[in-house]
Amino acid sequence: MDDIKIGEILLPGDEETQKRQETNVRAKFWPTMKKAMRQVPFSRDVIAAFYCATDRQTPLRVRGVLLAALGYFVLPLDAVPDMFALIGFTDDIAVLTTAIALINGHIKDRHYESADRMLADAPEEGAA
Template sequence: MDDVKIGEILLPGDEETQERQEARVRNRFWPTFKSAISRLPFARDVVAAYYCAIDRETPLRVRGILLAALGYFVLPFDTVPDILAFVGFTDDIAVLTTAVALINGHIKQRHYDAADDALRDEDHRAFDG
């Protein structure tokens, strides 16, 4: 997956775009994550990025980048369909890794704490607030 494609995916968009993206991510994140968890080498970071993206204290541009990356992650058919076992998540991993690198420092300890709690808890939605 080339840098230009990843750059296009990670465009933060305006507030209206981010609201639509957030609704899609909130709806599909946990089911997609549960099916991918064994194939994600950095699951804790992905969940922390999710909590950072839905945190209203996170700067708008950062939220937009994370919501774009997570929106790509939850799409059932993207550049490489996720149904193709591990290979299907390689493009998702590239996009998420790039997004986390771009917003380095904005994922706070509270986001990691929420991620740790969620990874221990079956009812992940209890942490969406």
């Protein structure tokens, strides 16, 4: 992460950039989240951030910051490759933690309720 500044990653970008970022995040979020669920200690917050970022009622700048962070999270090649167990998601966690702290208060109860429903419906790992 030394070469990459979190502040640079979290730039919200213009509307066109956000549209591209949202398309990428929507396509890759759930497969990435499924792999990361046990390694990201605040999965509920990350999922609520996804719902906040894709909510048209969320202010554009907030959506941009979250989409940038989630875009980094779903990026297959980042500062620390996610395939490395335990440490692979540490850079993603740093970016997501910063983004969530920056937009604190914009993730609404409805976003957390959606996250809770998804987590309740998620199959347990190893379950057939």
